Amino acid sequence: MTPEALTGGFTNAATDAAIAFRAALEAMARPGTLHRMAGVTPPAPLSPAAGALLLTLTDTTTPVHLAGAVDCPAVRDWITFHTGAPFAPADQADFAVGGWAALQPLTRFRIGQPDYPDRSTTLIVELPALSTTGATLRGPGIRDTAQLSLPEIAAFRANRALFPLGFDCYFTSGDTLAALPRSTLVEEA
Amino acid sequence: MYVAVKGGERAIDNAHAWLAEERRGDPSVAELTLPQIREQLKLAVNRVMAEGSLYDPDLAALAIKQSRGDLIEAIFLIRAYRTTLPRLGASQPVETAAMAVDRRVSATFKDLPGGQVLGPTFDYTHRLLDFKLAAEGEAPLAPQVPARPEPVPHVTSLLDRDGLIEAAPRDDTPPPDLTREPLELPANRPLRLQAITRGDEGFILSLAYSTQRGYGRTHAFVGELRIGRVPVEMEIPELGFSIEIGEVELTECETVNQFKGSKTEPPQFTRGYGLTFGQTERKAIAMSLVDRALRWQELGEDFTGAPAQDEEFVLSHCDNIQATGFLEHIKLPHYVDFQSELELVRRLRAEAMQMQEAAE
Amino acid sequence: MTERPEDLARKGWMSLLAKAPPARLAALLPDLPETALLRPAEVGSVMVRGRVGGTGAPFNLGEMTVTRCSLRLDCGAVGHAYVQGRDKDHARRAAVVDALMQTPEAARVEAQVLHPLRLEAEARRTTRAAKAAATKVEFFTMVRGGDQ
Numbered sequence: 001m002t003p004e005a006l007t008g009g010f011t012n013a014a015t016d017a018a019i020a021f022r023a024a025l026e027a028m029a030r031p032g033t034l035h036r037m038a039g040v041t042p043p044a045p046l047s048p049a050a051g052a053l054l055l056t057l058t059d060t061t062t063p064v065h066l067a068g069a070v071d072c073p074a075v076r077d078w079i080t081f082h083t084g085a086p087f088a089p090a091d092q093a094d095f096a097v098g099g100w101a102a103l104q105p106l107t108r109f110r111i112g113q114p115d116y117p118d119r120s121t122t123l124i125v126e127l128p129a130l131s132t133t134g135a136t137l138r139g140p141g142i143r144d145t146a147q148l149s150l151p152e153i154a155a156f157r158a159n160r161a162l163f164p165l166g167f168d169c170y171f172t173s174g175d176t177l178a179a180l181p182r183s184t185l186v187e188e189a
Numbered sequence: 190m191y192v193a194v195k196g197g198e199r200a201i202d203n204a205h206a207w208l209a210e211e212r213r214g215d216p217s218v219a220e221l222t223l224p225q226i227r228e229q230l231k232l233a234v235n236r237v238m239a240e241g242s243l244y245d246p247d248l249a250a251l252a253i254k255q256s257r258g259d260l261i262e263a264i265f266l267i268r269a270y271r272t273t274l275p276r277l278g279a280s281q282p283v284e285t286a287a288m289a290v291d292r293r294v295s296a297t298f299k300d301l302p303g304g305q306v307l308g309p310t311f312d313y314t315h316r317l318l319d320f321k322l323a324a325e326g327e328a329p330l331a332p333q334v335p336a337r338p339e340p341v342p343h344v345t346s347l348l349d350r351d352g353l354i355e356a357a358p359r360d361d362t363p364p365p366d367l368t369r370e371p372l373e374l375p376a377n378r379p380l381r382l383q384a385i386t387r388g389d390e391g392f393i394l395s396l397a398y399s400t401q402r403g404y405g406r407t408h409a410f411v412g413e414l415r416i417g418r419v420p421v422e423m424e425i426p427e428l429g430f431s432i433e434i435g436e437v438e439l440t441e442c443e444t445v446n447q448f449k450g451s452k453t454e455p456p457q458f459t460r461g462y463g464l465t466f467g468q469t470e471r472k473a474i475a476m477s478l479v480d481r482a483l484r485w486q487e488l489g490e491d492f493t494g495a496p497a498q499d500e501e502f503v504l505s506h507c508d509n510i511q512a513t514g515f516l517e518h519i520k521l522p523h524y525v526d527f528q529s530e531l532e533l534v535r536r537l538r539a540e541a542m543q544m545q546e547a548a549e
Numbered sequence: 550m551t552e553r554p555e556d557l558a559r560k561g562w563m564s565l566l567a568k569a570p571p572a573r574l575a576a577l578l579p580d581l582p583e584t585a586l587l588r589p590a591e592v593g594s595v596m597v598r599g600r601v602g603g604t605g606a607p608f609n610l611g612e613m614t615v616t617r618c619s620l621r622l623d624c625g626a627v628g629h630a631y632v633q634g635r636d637k638d639h640a641r642r643a644a645v646v647d648a649l650m651q652t653p654e655a656a657r658v659e660a661q662v663l664h665p666l667r668l669e670a671e672a673r674r675t676t677r678a679a680k681a682a683a684t685k686v687e688f689f690t691m692v693r694g695g696d697q
Contacts, residue, residue: 277595282598306681308684379608
């Protein structure tokens, strides 16, 4: 295992993970809001925010699917050392990480079952930038409307139509985090 | 139904303070230390580790001290503590054939490789209270005889050579874990063994006894009972190989059961298996009998209706923390439920009396 | 996982350290060099597995407490430790020894730390085996009249 795989984790695991978890929780509870997830230094090209999410939310029981550029030995070793998460193909993953194009087609990911809608995949979408502009969001956790620079509209409208099934998304860019649960109604800007 | 009961905070605080005082007992008597419990009440420590499902003798000793000797209460404490530990991984399956045996006996073969090693057993004591133990004495010294290292193979491997005993074919399927996923029936054998090894010794003992008395048709011989230490090995991803991370004391029991054959299987000896943390002989033997009883279906035997054959009965009731949790909860306030019961009984009585008067 | 010959030696000392009494390791290596913690000592559990019938399918027997630690010495050597129990100092010390054994200090550490631990472990094992051997039944075989 490379030396960089062994570094870059939480310095103070208990506190840092709690802070990161709160940010992840807030982002998903208030779609369209941006949050800072700093303090973690994963190997390139994984962003600090995606790294922090993986350290907080994954462990030996949560299969992870890496798509595109993030699927490289350095990132795999880092995830293995810090979380122990096993790697899986897209249709068996609890978490899937990658750029928007690399994660296609989205139909491979689990959307849950009628009696267990939570047995679905959470996507961690790495984006070049993230801002509160673009698509209009409406629904639970949003007062009136919110804006978020989603990579497209169609896929999220299709996902919303599956509710209560569907996948949920985190969006990461550098150390910035946003989230879109399956319950949000998405429209053009 | 639970009702939030307000008030009583002072009563609870005082109850805890009195508990602490009672736990300590007579202050002129020396206080128990954890090393004393760990060393001198080792079999209690073993039971708490086995049923608490956590191998850590010092923690078990602490739990026993804290619970004032109530072992199920101690097991509860250990189970609760376990939930605070991150799961770092799973070990390679332990190699009991390579165990450093303290004790190894077989009821089926007199002469066998490795011999009959009695170990520190109660078996041949006369069960008379030894009043010498009431006073402190000199530390006893066990005799030693130079030991030639020799292999101690499993007895079942001897029977296996002649094809007389059913095989236990090697398999590497990752086992289900009932501490991670809720227990669902039907359960496979690995899941049943996990449930039974952490199950209540008394319950498993009684079920095993019931199979010997005719509730279920097992006639078991102890093929082998061995107690000793095995290393625990685990693969470490950052190293790229597996290492030994420690050593545990285990009790292993293999029972050999007569089997006249069935619609699907030829006449052979069949096996029951018990494996427990620590020196926990009674539990391991009982476990192997219950394991065998629960295998009736895969062996093509008849279901005689015996409790020990009933997977749902055995697995739903063997966990003593689950059992005592639900049992003891009935002493908590159920005032509102009872109020409604009271109303109902009164109304029924009134109706009954009315009908009686009308009839007269 | 494939094993290389140099890994065998490392497995050996890591096993020795994991099973060594913490007080003994602390006495043999009281002073620790400067280290950078890659993963601070962390107490967790490992699920111990047995095999059905001793040889068959694996099953979950129960967990054991384990403490792990990963660190790096100033010279760059990385040491890992996974040790039974909840002793963080023991895990740190074991990781330091693991790291030192990958540096020119290896011979010194082997002589001063590992060798004594190995002898003591062997002595414990031998003594216990001797006590067990004393309880081994020596059957006297009797020749019965009918065999003549």
